[in-house]
Amino acid sequence: MPSLSTNTYGKARVRLVKVRRGDDQTELLDWTIRILFEGDYQDAYRFGDNSGVLPTDTMKNTVYSTARASSASSPEAFALELTTHFLRGNPEAEYVSVEIAAKPWEHAVINGSSHPSTFRLAGEELQTVAVRASRTATEIRSGLRHLVIMKTADSGFEGFKKDSLTTLPETADRLLGTDASAEWSYIGTPTSFRGIRQRVREMLLKTFAAHQSRSVQHTLYAMGEAVLHQVPELSEIRLTMPNLHCLLVDLSRFGQENPNEIFVPVDEPHGFIEATIRR
Structure with a gap:
């Protein structure tokens, strides 16, 4: 049966x-x-x-x-x-x-x-x-969702693998945006969940802003690494960072230059990047 x-x-x-x-x-x-x-x-x-x-x-x-x-x-x-x-x-x-x-x-x-x-x-x-x-036993995982962030400098995507179907141009200067989620686990049971959450969020934002990004993967790892370094109460953090694409508009047909100022946001499809960083 x-x-x-x-x-x-x-x-x-x-x-x-x-x-x-x-x-x-x-x-x-x-x-x-x-x-x-x-x-x-x-x-x-x-x-x-x-x-x-x-x-x-x-x-x-x-x-x-x-x-x-x-x-x-x-x-x-x-x-x-x-x-x-x-x-x-x-x-x-x-x-x-x-x-x-x-x-x-x-x-x-x-x-x-x-x-x-x-x-x-x-x-x-x-x-x-x-x-x-x-x-x-008790397992506690805290996190955040819909941390929507974007930077207009210090981001590029170059040197990536190419094949016969690759059309994406390399760029050393692009917008980097994401609708980020994070989830973390603890070493033991903290005395102040609120304080830890505030520190995690601050480190995520600080690192995203300061990082010289070569890819979303590159910045994601830097953010997770910084959190674990600054928040010793955590054992691991998982970050999910889908792209919020903003594509440069070609204004040459109108006789205009576009020095990385005019973009069109594109929701779908988008890149999806996720990783767990552990001690």
Whole structure:
């Protein structure tokens, strides 16, 4: 008789907004959460026996109830609270995974000052966390998505392999843009996820800006190397950097020169570069 090889079930896209109220200002947390259980659910799949199945609606309610009592200010800390809670009450679950994507709300600046209770959404960039926990081990991966960055100097692409179908011209001066994602793992459990995230992001931007790029691969490695050098709490970082192509427009047919100033953005197709840098 066939047996159940793997199984996962849970609740996805649980939306949570929490206001943390302080004496002088408030903090706005906007998280989208996914919860997944893996474990001994053979009877549910084979025989329709739901006696060990926690309803996914209960998972959703647990998010809101836990958030009410939680003091967590980072998505990592909140994910750890949820995995601990679910493992404690569900012996059928061998692993519980909690993934959170956080929107970047920041205080609006009004008349030159940060307003204590008014916020603006600071772009499409997301903070991410994925926690996968059992009763004996916990894996934490933090990250960011949609870090959209571009540089207008110090980037080229030359000396690449060519064959009979190569039409791309070499260039020592091009725009380099990417919609970057990063995900990193920790050595142990940090005391300040927020501080580490800020340092990682700063190093990614600083290195991207300063690097004399010979390719996306070249800059990706430099960014990951710099993060591991400056943030000793990390064991590895994976970077995904698809190209945001901007192609130089040929203005010669109009009798005009184009000294690397007029470009057309092209979304598809685009180059896709990804690598993991590990200690």
